[in-house]
Amino acid sequence: MYFDPESFNRDWDETFLLADIGILLEQFKRWQRELPRVHPFYAVKANALHPIISTLAALGCGYDSASKNEISLVLKCGVSPDDIIYAHPCKFASHITYARNNDVRMMTFDNEEELKKVKKLFPEARLVLRIETDDSEARTHFKGKFGASVSEGKKLIELAKFENMEIIGISFHVGSGCPSVNSFRKAIEDSKTLFDFARDVGFRFSLLDIGGGFPGTEEHETISPFEKVVIIIKNMTSRHRLKPTSVIRKALDEHFPAGSGVRIIAEPGRYLPGPAIELVTNIFAKTTTKDRVCYGVGESVYNSLTPVLMEGFHFHPQLLEVSPAVYGDEHPFILP
Structure with missing residues (x-):
């Protein structure tokens, strides 16, 4: 059990946090067991306590950092810049410069203005195009705020080629606490469409980021929403599983099979530390x-x-x- 050291500087009746690192380890092992092909990049915004960050770093976790402060926090834990994705489509200019000075090259974008801003400040960046999803069943919605449509994505890929900027893959986020399997299925299909388009333009994408939104165990349910989502993604990454979600399994089997050269990552947030x-x-x-x-x-x-x-x-x-x-x-x- 970890006791937040800042609490020692507070009055006796103020709020504090307790973290059970053992439960955090169990959550990480559960992720590895259920999604062995998907490398987790922990969303730092979910909980930035040092023992959470340092424990996940020791386990080999990557990091989704959305600001200069989050990048700095992770780097101070000894994490390689190659294991950080600057996952915010709209970034402060000074934060992009900080990322460049610290060799954090992987970052997301979803519009022309952001692409040109990154080109000006960090032309060596390795960009990940974020696309919109159907997040209508999620607790927190991002559609209309973040993410390009497929048609917009094609224009951005062409523009990036014209501007001589490197795009390495596609990312999406189905919304926080999303129980919908169809949201993942459709987003993966849309990602494949853009992978193919990018190949025709002259890019060779190598990264698929399936984002966050993975819920934890809900009270009174025999199978958690996370495990329902896991069944979908496992079905999509294996040719040998016969599950009710065979349509979704077929989608990733067809589009992103093992051996395709595509690295699959995700950005779990509260799923990892929440129960701990x-x-x-x-x-x-x-x-x-x-x-x-x-x-x-x-x-x-x-x-x-x-x-x-x-x-x-x-x-x-x-x-x-x-x-x-x-x-x-x-x-x-x-x-x-």
């Missing part, structure tokens, strides 16, 4: 009105509890019984 983290906060106030009782807790929906506001998450707190001599009438509780 406990938030310990405090009930510090109570208000009774005519029809309800309201409690004040030491954490906010604008901080660690953002998923409540943004994605409709429902946490199930566990009350901790403690000595009144320590906490008086206040009670901390854990949010798993």
Whole structure:
């Protein structure tokens, strides 16, 4: 069990985090077992605690970093720049320069303006074209915000060739907490379409980034949403599995089989550390009105509890019984 050292500098009744590194290891092994062909690039934004980053680095994980600060944090853990993808389609100019100065060459884009900005600041970059997906069933949606359509992608590939910029592959993101198998299937098919188009233009793509959105175990389900998605991707990467999702298996078998020379990566975020983290906060106030009782807790929906506001998450707190001599009438509780 890891105790956040910053908590030692806080008052006794403030919020802190507990991380069980053993559970993190179990999650990583589970990923390797279920998706042996897909190399995880952990999305640092999900949880940037040093022990999370350093543990995953020791396990050989790559990193999805979305800013200068996230790149810096990962580099300080001894991660090779080759194991970092700067996965934000819209980047600060100074952050692109920082990536160039630290030889972080792999980065995403999805529009003409970003392509020309990168050419000006980092012409040696190895670009990954992000395409849009159907994320209608996801908890967090990116369509309309990030990602080029297939037709837009073709124009960007032609433009990159004209501008003498290197594109190495395609990426997509089906949205956070996406349970839809069809979203992955369609995005992989669209990726193949652009792989073929790029070959005709003169590129030889070598990377497919299937993004994030992999959910963890949901309460009361015998098979987690992650494992449902895993069944799809495993079916798409093996010619010998007979599963109900045979249509999707056939898609990747046909388009990106083993031996095709295409490296497949993904950007799991909260899937990896989520089950390993406990938030310990405090009930510090109570208000009774005519029809309800309201409690004040030491954490906010604008901080660690953002998923409540943004994605409709429902946490199930566990009350901790403690000595009144320590906490008086206040009670901390854990949010798993």
